Amino acid sequence: MGINLPADTVYLETVKYQAGDYDNRPSLVPISRAEFDNMTGRAGRLGMANDRPGRAIVLADSDFDRDILWENYISPGTGQEVKSVFDRAALEDWLLHGIVCGLIDGDETMTSFFRHSFWGRQHDPAALPLARARERLLTSEMIAYHPATGAVSATPLGRAVALSGLSVQAARRYTSQMALRLPETPFGWLALALSGGDWTLPAGMLSRFEQHENLPVRMLYQRFDYAVEEITFLLPTNHRKVPLSYRQAATVKAVLLLTDWCRLTPVQRLEEQYQLHLGQIMALGETAGHLVAALAALIEARDRQSPVIEALHDQAFSLRHGIPAEYREIHQKFGDVLSRMDVSRLQQAGIDCLGELAESTDEQLSRLFVDNSKLLKIKEKLQSLKEEDDMAMVMRQQPS
Known part of the structure; x- marks a missing residue:
């Protein structure tokens, strides 16, 4: 239908x-x-x-x-009461999305956008504080407004916020925090990404015992004491003495868990140590990867040449797949064949790039991949890649 x-x-x-x-x-x-x-x-x-x-x-x-x-x-x-989606998010979020999508380009279309919606049939659009929402977007540098014509348009920052799926409120929090200080490590960037409110904690993320005993903070100081300064904005000043709120403690736990996840820590050990199952870990990694990529979009909107952008995209990849960023090229070519455990074996063998994998002998490959069907697929793929490289070299050598 x-x-x-x-x-x-x-x-x-x-x-x-x-x-x-x-x-x-x-x-x-x-x-x-x-x-x-x-x-x-x-x-x-x-x-x-x-x-x-x-x-x-x-x-x-x-x-x-x-x-x-x-x-x-x-x-x-x-039946269930039918409600407008405009009731589920802040007005400035809908206003920004309407501008980015081209549905709103000025004062007149801004009013008609809401008047002709389902929401407008239930409420009086004149009661909407549209001018105030527009001013907040202007102050946040997410839109440009031309008083003479009443025209509005999205700035690069506004487009980045809308297209990355961030709420305006979360984007403000991120930009204000980055204006104070940019994180220096992936640990800090991950903490910043999870500090926003645009994600939902998985069910059972934190037990009462973990919260009451302040276990996430204890683990932070025991294993990641070198990075505490990177996430002080997540912690109250007396965090070592007073238990954190549920969300604060769960966020710290998520940062620690995902850091280990990206380091190829075996799944069984992660499940035992953090008391979460693989499905929860993968969902958390996917969410964090999305938020880190959104941070990259915010930075790119202000400085397209920033070296941080590529580093954040690498980190987003690592969070989504639970493998170090240096295996990104291998994953792009063999992601449908190699498991996370296979990548771990490659790491133990000192192979971290496609060239090193391609130079491996049949004997080395046989030791790495004991599954014969998987070994055959990898060999076929390596042969195919070699033929593509040879063909590209021949094409480059031909006179134009």
């Missing part, structure tokens, strides 16, 4: 769809209430079909089916 056309009436012959076969017969699955509302809601949509009320007709094969349809899909008690 991806259509977006005017309609007065929607007919549904059935509320089931075929989801594969079972025992040589089609397996029919009922649609959800949300899917039903989406389908029937095509009739009489706001701003379409002359704004007339729409009708939805659902066919029932029997009185029993009619009662089931009524109870599951039509009865008012089974």
Whole structure:
């Protein structure tokens, strides 16, 4: 039901769809209430079909089916209140996204953007503090405003914030912290990335015992004392004596965990030490990688030549995959074959670049990869890469 056309009436012959076969017969699955509302809601949509009320007709094969349809899909008690997404985020976030997407380019379109939305049908757009939200974006240097014409446009910083998925509030926090001091180590950048509020703690991230005993802070001083100065902005002044808040302690724990994750610490050891399973660790790494990449986008918006940008992209890769950044090229070529454990064996063998892997003998490769099918795939890939390099060399040697 991806259509977006005017309609007065929607007919549904059935509320089931075929989801594969079972025992040589089609397996029919009922649609959800949300899917039903989406389908029937095509009739009489706001701003379409002359704004007339729409009708939805659902066919029932029997009185029993009619009662089931009524109870599951039509009865008012089974529905959920429909709310505008504009209620779920700050006004300045929506305003910035509208400007970046080109839907808002001035005072007039700024007002009409909200007036013609579903939110505007439920509320009075005149009550929105649009001018104040615009001023906050101006102060944050995320948009440019031209009073003479009323035109607005996104700055490079504003585009970076919107396209990286950051909230305006989190972006302000990051930029103000970076204005005070840029982290000097990956540990510090990771702590900065996780200091924002644009991420959700995984369930069971921190036990009450860990929080009460201040275990994340203890581990910080026991194993990462050299980096404490890098994350002081995460810690209260009396953090060694008074337990941190749940989020503070969980954030410190996440920084420590992901630092070990990027160092190829075995998964079993990570699970035992941090009391989290692999799925939680991978999800946390993906989130942190996204936030670190967002920091790179913020820096690039102000200084495209900053050497920090590439370093942050390397760190984002490392966080997402749990392997050191120097294996990025190998992962790009062999990511569908090599596991994290394989990369660990490469590290132990002193192989950290594609050239060294390509120069390995068959005997060395056989010792590294005991799985014959995997070994065969790697050899085939190495041979293919060698042929590509040879062809490129021949092409370069030919006269233009």
